[in-house]
Amino acid sequence: MNSAYRSIHQTPDIATYQALRQQAGLSPKSHEAAAMGLPNSLFSVQILQGETPVGMGRVIGDGGCFFQVVDIAVLPAHQGQGLGKRIMAEIMSYLREAVPPSGYVSLIADGQAKELYTQYGFKETAPRSVGMALPVQKSANPATEA
Template sequence: MEDYRRLRTEADLSPVSREQAVAALPGSWAACHAVAANGTTVGMGRVLGDGGWYFHIVDMAVVPGHQGNGIGGAVLRHLLDVIREQAPPGAFVNLLADPPGRRLYRKLGFTETAPDSVGMAMRLP
């Protein structure tokens, strides 16, 4: 859990509290992390989903010193393989693509949905 919180911060994702991490991680449908030779976790990704139709890729992160080495692609390919192996045919996989990840997501087959649909968000107080 502390690696999860650290990776989010180091990869410039919004920080989460310990309480949020404790609640979030068990809710993952699938997860993957990458570990460097020294034992430090340097990349991660998770899938939230209902197991049948919807699968949402979240928390894709690689620490800056390890970016550009294929870690993000390996994590995402693994998550997509898990969905392909375990979900019924025709599953809908989506994600919110921040600028740094868009090239990778396109390379692995994701397409933009706008203007037909756009991502929307709300952060509760």
């Protein structure tokens, strides 16, 4: 492991979370969404260079039946240093201790990130299951529209 970096098991603050997501090329999250979601993290890891966060990852879920790996992000200037692997190793250590025998761990892999996740035992679920997403808009509720 690169000794220029250290990891801490701490959920990032809102500004750090938003900056890491944006700079790593992940979709932006509003201040309101981050303020609601971050405190509900089951596990978080940050990678620091000195005192500056340069990477992160989280596990969310209900803590018993379902766990989802999210927010794996490393700043572009720090990519290629094994930090994604370091984040995943920390997350895997948590999962091995926290997930009960019937628990289900999932993630959504964007692009070539699946190459990283397969190194930790994650497998594509298709054709048995396919990931789906619901774009939510506050102004329209199709269930109540006539």
